[in-house]
Amino acid sequence: MKKVLVLYYSQSGQLKRVLDRLTEPIRESGDIEVTYYQIQLEQDFSFPWEKEAFFNAFPESFKQIPQTVLSPPDEILNTRYDLIILGYQVWYLSPSIPINSFLKSAYAQTIFRDTPVVTVSGSRNMWVMAQEKVKGLLKEVKGSLVGNIALVDRHINLVSVITIVDWMFSGKQRKVWGFLPKAGISEEEIQNSDRFGVIIKDYLSKDKYLDMQRDLVSLGAVEVRHFLVSMDKKANRIFKVWSTLIYNSRNRKTLLKIFNYYLFIAIWLVSPIVHIIHLLLYPFNYRRIKKDEKYFQGID
């Protein structure tokens, strides 16, 4: 009997719902044992978020500073899995602190070694550079990335900024101002994610994953929006400066407040201008954009 570990973290439960639906064909096949484990931090983050805590998570998220994680049960540590499905979310363009902390722990060295891994992310929409960081972390624990599914909020970028802030601070996925769409991955997309499970199950039964990513992408597993890729890369360079400035600073509270204002201006003033410039330059950057698109849809 094949064994699959679904390793994940989710505050709102959104990602758990995606994983439940995605693994349905695998669980129902009858000859695959599926075990779930939710990563636990010694000191977890509260949900919904307080504003101060939300910004306070920035330096450690971006700098990928690990926190103490609780040990998974011995049963998980002592089992060799045929496949690990890793469900993660993005915090500040990086894997969330619980995910980063687990991947940097000794438990990950035991669980992931020489094991195929499918990553499943559920984020707002800026995930490409976080996935690069996850790739690096998986390499360190000798896991072998064989597939990636990146589910996002597909609404207009600035609309999803408003709705996710409301969701994170209220804990409710609701229609902001009565007319904006609900934040997060759409219900339809969550329900349809079992189609990815069918593909994963087929490749798992053959124990060969060549071409699996191509098949997942053909079913819409990864949408790469070129403007967001460009923003993600730029913001990573800027966040590096901010996080270095804030981390360990005696003026952390004040600097985080300034960072908060900076983010507001960057999102609402700078990013629309950059977007227009990006569109004007699109024909000139076409080749690079297409190359990026192919790269981020892949798993290399």
Ligand SMILES: Cc1cc2nc3c(=O)[nH]c(=O)nc-3n(C[C@H](O)[C@H](O)[C@H](O)COP(=O)(O)O)c2cc1C
């Ligand atoms: C502190 C924090 C920072 C976030 N930063 C990003 C980000 O940089 N890019 C992104 O696409 N989503 C970002 N998100 C949204 C999350 O990736 C995710 O969609 C949301 O938190 C729901 O995940 P859950 O399954 O843990 O409830 C952020 C969320 C939080 C709480």
